[in-house]
Amino acid sequence: MRILKIQTLRGPNYWSIRRHKLIVMRLDLENLAETPSNEIPGFYEGLVEALPSLEGHYCSPGCRGGFLMRVREGTMMGHIVEHVALELQELAGMHVGFGRTRETATPGIFQVVIEYLNEEAGRYAGRAAVRLCQSIVDRGRYPKAELEQDIQDLKDFLRDASLGPSTEAIIKEAEKRGIPWMPLAARFLIQLGYGVNQKRMQATMSDNTGILGVELACDKEATKRILAANGVPVPRGTVINFLDDLEESIEQVGGYPIVIKPLDGNHGRGITIDIRTWDEAEAAYEAARQVSRSIIVERYYVGRDHRVLVVDGKVVAVAERVPAHVVGNGRSTIAELIEETNLDPNRGEGHDNVLTKIELDRTSYQLLERQGYNLNSVPPKGTICYLRATANLSTGGSAVDRTDEIHPENRWLAQRVVRIIGLDIAGLDIVTSDISRPLRELDGVIVEVNAAPGFRMHVAPSQGIPRNVAGAVMNMLFPNEQSSRIPILSITGTNGKTTTTRLLAHIYKQTGKVVGYTTTDGTYIGDYLVEAGDNTGPQSAHVILQDPTVEVAVLESARGGILRCGLGFESANVGVVLNVAADHLGIGDIETIDQLANLKSVVAEAVYPDGYAVLNADDNRVAAMSEKTKANIAYFTMNPSSELVRKHIEKGGVAAVYENGYLSIVKGDWTHRIEKAENIPLTMGGKAPFMIANALAASLAAFVQNVTIEQIRAGLKTFRASVSQTPGRMNLFNLGKYHALVDYAHNPASYEALGSFVRNWTTGQRIGVIGGPGDRRDEDFVTLGKLAADIFDYIIIKEDDDTRGRLRGSASDLITQGITQAKPNCRFESILDETQAINKALDMAPDGSLVVILPESVNRAIKLIKVRGVQEEIQPQS
Ligand code: ATP
Numbered sequence: 001m002r003i004l005k006i007q008t009l010r011g012p013n014y015w016s017i018r019r020h021k022l023i024v025m026r027l028d029l030e031n032l033a034e035t036p037s038n039e040i041p042g043f044y045e046g047l048v049e050a051l052p053s054l055e056g057h058y059c060s061p062g063c064r065g066g067f068l069m070r071v072r073e074g075t076m077m078g079h080i081v082e083h084v085a086l087e088l089q090e091l092a093g094m095h096v097g098f099g100r101t102r103e104t105a106t107p108g109i110f111q112v113v114i115e116y117l118n119e120e121a122g123r124y125a126g127r128a129a130v131r132l133c134q135s136i137v138d139r140g141r142y143p144k145a146e147l148e149q150d151i152q153d154l155k156d157f158l159r160d161a162s163l164g165p166s167t168e169a170i171i172k173e174a175e176k177r178g179i180p181w182m183p184l185a186a187r188f189l190i191q192l193g194y195g196v197n198q199k200r201m202q203a204t205m206s207d208n209t210g211i212l213g214v215e216l217a218c219d220k221e222a223t224k225r226i227l228a229a230n231g232v233p234v235p236r237g238t239v240i241n242f243l244d245d246l247e248e249s250i251e252q253v254g255g256y257p258i259v260i261k262p263l264d265g266n267h268g269r270g271i272t273i274d275i276r277t278w279d280e281a282e283a284a285y286e287a288a289r290q291v292s293r294s295i296i297v298e299r300y301y302v303g304r305d306h307r308v309l310v311v312d313g314k315v316v317a318v319a320e321r322v323p324a325h326v327v328g329n330g331r332s333t334i335a336e337l338i339e340e341t342n343l344d345p346n347r348g349e350g351h352d353n354v355l356t357k358i359e360l361d362r363t364s365y366q367l368l369e370r371q372g373y374n375l376n377s378v379p380p381k382g383t384i385c386y387l388r389a390t391a392n393l394s395t396g397g398s399a400v401d402r403t404d405e406i407h408p409e410n411r412w413l414a415q416r417v418v419r420i421i422g423l424d425i426a427g428l429d430i431v432t433s434d435i436s437r438p439l440r441e442l443d444g445v446i447v448e449v450n451a452a453p454g455f456r457m458h459v460a461p462s463q464g465i466p467r468n469v470a471g472a473v474m475n476m477l478f479p480n481e482q483s484s485r486i487p488i489l490s491i492t493g494t495n496g497k498t499t500t501t502r503l504l505a506h507i508y509k510q511t512g513k514v515v516g517y518t519t520t521d522g523t524y525i526g527d528y529l530v531e532a533g534d535n536t537g538p539q540s541a542h543v544i545l546q547d548p549t550v551e552v553a554v555l556e557s558a559r560g561g562i563l564r565c566g567l568g569f570e571s572a573n574v575g576v577v578l579n580v581a582a583d584h585l586g587i588g589d590i591e592t593i594d595q596l597a598n599l600k601s602v603v604a605e606a607v608y609p610d611g612y613a614v615l616n617a618d619d620n621r622v623a624a625m626s627e628k629t630k631a632n633i634a635y636f637t638m639n640p641s642s643e644l645v646r647k648h649i650e651k652g653g654v655a656a657v658y659e660n661g662y663l664s665i666v667k668g669d670w671t672h673r674i675e676k677a678e679n680i681p682l683t684m685g686g687k688a689p690f691m692i693a694n695a696l697a698a699s700l701a702a703f704v705q706n707v708t709i710e711q712i713r714a715g716l717k718t719f720r721a722s723v724s725q726t727p728g729r730m731n732l733f734n735l736g737k738y739h740a741l742v743d744y745a746h747n748p749a750s751y752e753a754l755g756s757f758v759r760n761w762t763t764g765q766r767i768g769v770i771g772g773p774g775d776r777r778d779e780d781f782v783t784l785g786k787l788a789a790d791i792f793d794y795i796i797i798k799e800d801d802d803t804r805g806r807l808r809g810s811a812s813d814l815i816t817q818g819i820t821q822a823k824p825n826c827r828f829e830s831i832l833d834e835t836q837a838i839n840k841a842l843d844m845a846p847d848g849s850l851v852v853i854l855p856e857s858v859n860r861a862i863k864l865i866k867v868r869g870v871q872e873e874i875q876p877q878s
């Protein structure tokens with residue numbers, strides 16, 4: 001077996017609209033191509049031994065053990081690899097359920113599709129599954145140690161990719177609310193929502209978080225001074241920079257017990273509390289100096305440690321933090337108890353689990369000593385032995401939810417404090433013996449205010465009710481469901497995508513909104529080019545969706561991007577499918593036009609249920625997509641008596657129809673005439689029917705988004721794209737006595753479309769200079785010849801400079817074949833050199849004629865035309 005290719009999908013795709021995270025592996029079964037599993041001696045047994053949990057896979061029989069039954073009875077190896085890859089991830093704690101296996105047109109080569117949670121883990125699982133299966137084929141077994149290593153590696157991928165418990169909580173809440181999110185290029189920075197409506201977060205700082213508040217909170221001394229000045233109870237204390245000042249400072253705060261801590265520390269680093277002697281104080285000073293130059297000396301307040309979380313001005317959670325401790329059982333030593341406690345699967349390293357493993361430090365021994373113990377003591381049953389003085393979760397502390405217990409006055413105080421500091425999300429550390437009584441009564445204090453407080457202790461307290469604090473953050477950032485998104489209009493089809501995308505963007509601009517759009521020639525925002533190039537994949541979509549100025553996204557979504565990565569967004573408001581015609585068949589395992597239609601259908605299906613699929617009623621494969629999408633349907637048609645559209649309108653649907661020379665929107669009993677085709681430059685005076693179809697599609701897409709008829713009309717009438725913007729797209733030149741047209745039609749459907757325009761050319765002869773890229777199939781050249789015979793009065797056949805491996809003259813011969821088959825008396829000649837062919841055509845052009853050039857090099861063709869003195873560049877779209 002050999003893996004030929006692994007692709008990672010991240011959006012709605014050919015295999016599934018809903019499951020975005022899929023790995024597609026192209027797998028060559030090689031010598032196993034004709035051997036189902038039942039014919040491989042010992043395979044079934046070896047597989048069950050290696051992965052007994054495969055018993056849980058139902059597969060097509062639909063019951064437990066169903067998949068293994070298929071293995072015993074005989075199934076192909078690709079299918080087995082799929083299930084194994086899913087199971088490996090499952091064993092590593094990643095729940096994935098979706099898989100598909102399909103044989104490609106090449107016998108023995110399969111596409112194996114598996115779901116993933118983590119991209120790297122998914123790819124790894126695919127490779128490991130192949131390794132595992134191959135090993136069982138070759139040796140009857142897969143070594144246990146290797147399997148364990150695989151599972152460990154998979155777990156590591158997941159852990160390394162973790163964004164931390166707070167961010168994970170935020171992402172989970174966003175997904176629950178249908179708020180799109182994506183990681184940004186800077187680590188830990190995530191974007192919630194799209195375009196102009198986006199918000200950013202980094203851990204628990206949002207883009208509402210003010211820098212002044214953060215700076216203030218990070219300076220514990222300044223915070224205390226500001227709070228004290230506002231009458232808030234804070235620890236009595238002072239800041240020193242030299243050991244010499246220590247003694248005096250202790251007196252100043254009222255003598256022992258004291259606390260010494262670094263001025264700008266966090267996570268409890270360098271803090272010593274409950275210091276009772278000079279020796280302890282000196283040691284504590286040194287420890288704090290490791291973290292910060294300036295040292296806080298404070299009175300020690302006896303009490304329990306609370307974290308009060310305030311979001312958007314309101315207390316949303318309160319947790320009591322209990323320092324790391326063990327509870328005696330009368331038998332074990334403290335060392336043993338620690339070990340036992342750390343076995344808790346909820347305890348991990350750092351912040352990657354609900355709790356952190358207990359680790360001892362300098363203060364731990366002191367604390368134990370004070371309690372009359374050392375590591376080898378056996379505390380009596382039920383006694384609590386504290387191991388750390390401070391309660392930070394990251395030093396092994398645990399949390400008890402006290403949200404419902406906080407006294408209203410304390411709640412008011414906490415909210416007031418956060419307003420004074422100026423933070424949208426803040427965590428207050430409050431030391432008091434009982435949070436359910438006013439701080440004042442108990443001599444409680446607010447020790448500090450934290451910007452970017454961790455959510456872990458609130459979403460997963462060791463005791464008490466978990467609090468949905470991420471929900472409060474979402475309510476603050478996005479007061480209602482819609483407010484995170486911008487309209488997305490996505491366009492696909494075999495031909496006309498770029499034209500329609502540009503036109504739709506132009507129409508939308510009439511509303512005054514900032515439109516971001518992507519096309520085959522580049523990515524644009526408003527009137528400016530962001531980036532040139534073929535930008536029809538998800539990365540380009542992200543450029544638009546990440547831009548903080550964009551109010552509307554119009555995205556050309558070509559087949560390549562959908563196949564390679566899936567769509568770059570979850571759902572669109574409008575999905576437009578223009579047409580499906582033979583092109584690029586045989587590439588990317590898309591062999592038939594129906595498969596191509598299934599691929600393009602992704603754009604119609606990945607639409608919000610309250611959005612619209614805008615479909616071409618005149619193209620059966622496109623019209624049929626109405627069955628697959630859950631969105632509303634809107635049809636466009638060139639045929640005013642279309643039965644499908646008539647019924648659709650009767651049922652209350654909306655449509656765009658070309659009738660009596662007008663582009664019109666029909667809804668209910670009303671026909672809203674937008675504009676006469678003749679007056680729309682894009683349609684070349686109404687002579688290019690396929691452009692009218694594109695204009696109908698764009699108008700309809702805008703209309704269902706509530707763009708007004710007037711705005712649509714204004715857009716249609718003013719849409720102009722210069723040759724420099726769209727070279728090779730219906731570029732028409734007036735050469736005085738005759739016209740020349742350059743177009744890069746590249747498949748039968750677009751020749752046909754071009755033909756519909758050329759046939760409308762009634763002032764004189766129609767001369768064609770035709771050819772095609774050498775890598776097309778033989779029959780494609782014959783078809784081109786046949787179509788051309790039907791369109792032109794005179795044909796000059798030429799070939800590309802680059803024949804792409806084809807024998808020179810062969811393409812010409814095939815085209816000739818097509819021409820003579822279709823029209824034996826057709827006038828034509830063959831001039832293989834493109835420049836000569838074009839010049840010949842231009843030389844011979846009689847008055848009133850049209851010379852149509854389908855060149856290899858659009859620029860060269862345009863140059864050859866321009867040297868002849870172009871009087872007017874009738875813009876491709878003007
Ligand atoms: P974190 O980042 O987890 O909030 P930190 O390193 O910023 O911790 P502080 O919050 O200042 O440090 O102190 C850590 C803990 O030490 C407090 O939550 C509290 O339990 C205890 N503590 C600090 N100062 C005092 C004090 N003056 N009296 C009593 N306990 C204190």
Ligand code: ATP
Pocket residue numbers: 493494495496497498499500520558578579690691693694728729730743744745749750751753754
């Ligand atoms: P690509 O696949 O190269 O990105 P596209 O789908 O973006 O193409 P356009 O660039 O808009 O298409 O147009 C390319 C050519 O296709 C046009 O010059 C014209 O010949 C033809 N064409 C445009 N619209 C249609 C249509 N609706 N039906 C058939 N052919 C069309």
Ligand code: MG
Pocket residue numbers: 429448450
């Ligand atoms: Mg703190």
Ligand code: MG
Pocket residue numbers: 497498499519520521556
């Ligand atoms: Mg395009």
